[in-house]
Amino acid sequence: MTSSALHNIAVASNPDSFTHIRYNYDPITEYNNPDLFPSMFPTLFPLGIGGFEDSGRNPSVSLEFHAKHLLDSADRSFRYHYFYIFVVLNLIQRRKAHLHTSLSIKSSRFATIAPALIAVNPDVLNTLANNIRDEFNPSLFTPEEKNALLLLKEVNTISSKVPGSQASKVYARHEIRSYFSHFGLPTLFFTFNTSATHSPIFQVIFGNDDIDLDSDHPALPSTRSDRARNVAKDPVAGADFFEFMRICLFQDLFGWDFKAGKSFASGGIFGKIRAHYGSAE
Known part of the structure; x- marks a missing residue:
């Protein structure tokens, strides 16, 4: 970071250089790189320390937990910040996509497809991915690329643990149907949509000390x-408000x-609840 600062000073001192955008052909790794976020957001990390996944931190803290901690600090x-939340999300x-995405094959085709898929050259898959991205004509693919494409059509991508993916939605539907089988059809359907704009509770969570909740x-x-x-301005406060109201609704x-993990002995306004299921958009 010091060398970068000195280089920027040298560039700025050149009267012939009004704007200089530095770049490199090698991408910066996002894994186990504690300097990444301090370099990207110097106003949030003014000392250049405190980045994610620092190997010297004991105990170690995951990126997701660390990012949540910073949002709640x-x-x-x-x-x-306008961009920090979007970048870290x-x-x-x-x-999660890298960790939880996997491939499945029909059992009847496993003995044939699995060895052939393993034998495919990674360079061929990389070239094939680039050609598909650039919308090349499939007739121009090499024989190796065509064989790899046929193999990929034999497998299914599984990403049910990746939030927001189509597979996660299918997984949620299966869970709901399982609830139907065990508990019967639900008695009540409703959409929980609280209005933070008109709520004094949100204003307190936001940090407005002038609100008297008494x-x-x-x-x-x-x-x-x-x-x-x-x-x-504060989407984190909005999320905290929604979570607070959800807990109040079900608990009180x-x-x-x-x-x-069950209804209170006294129950609630609908008596005792056997189970409930919900999903957030």
Whole structure:
């Protein structure tokens, strides 16, 4: 980082250079690189330390847990940053895709397909992937690429543990149908959609100390646009508000004991709940 700073100073001191964008042909690794995020977001890591997956940190902390900790820290710079949340979420999604994506083959074809798939040259797969990305005419593929393409048509991609994937949605449907088989058809369907814009609780989570929740009618910020800007400014507070309201709904109204994983002995407004299932968009 010091050498980069000195290089930038040297470039800036050149009167003939107004704009200089540095680049390199070799991509920077995103795995086990504690300097990555301090270099990408110097305003969030002004000392150049505190990046993810630092091998010298004891005990070790995963990227996902560390990123969540930074979003929940007292310093709200991370949650207010325009790009940090999107970049770290993209990184987490990519890693889950790398870790949980696998291939399956019909058992009747396994003995034939598995050895042939293993024997395919990785360079052929790489070239084939580039050709498909660039929408090359399949008739121009080499015989090795055509064979690899035929093999890939014999396998199915499994990514049920990757959030947001089509396979994860199918997995959720299977879970719901399993609930039907065990508990019977559900008694109640509903969409839980709380309005953070009009909630004094959200304003408190956001950090507005002027809200008096002990009052019967807490005074909200004067205009709806001001309240909406607070929601847009702090999406983490919006997520915390949704989670808080969800727990309150099931615990205080429906009488569900999250620690025990069952309904309270006294039940709730609908009596005792045997089970429930929900998914977040």
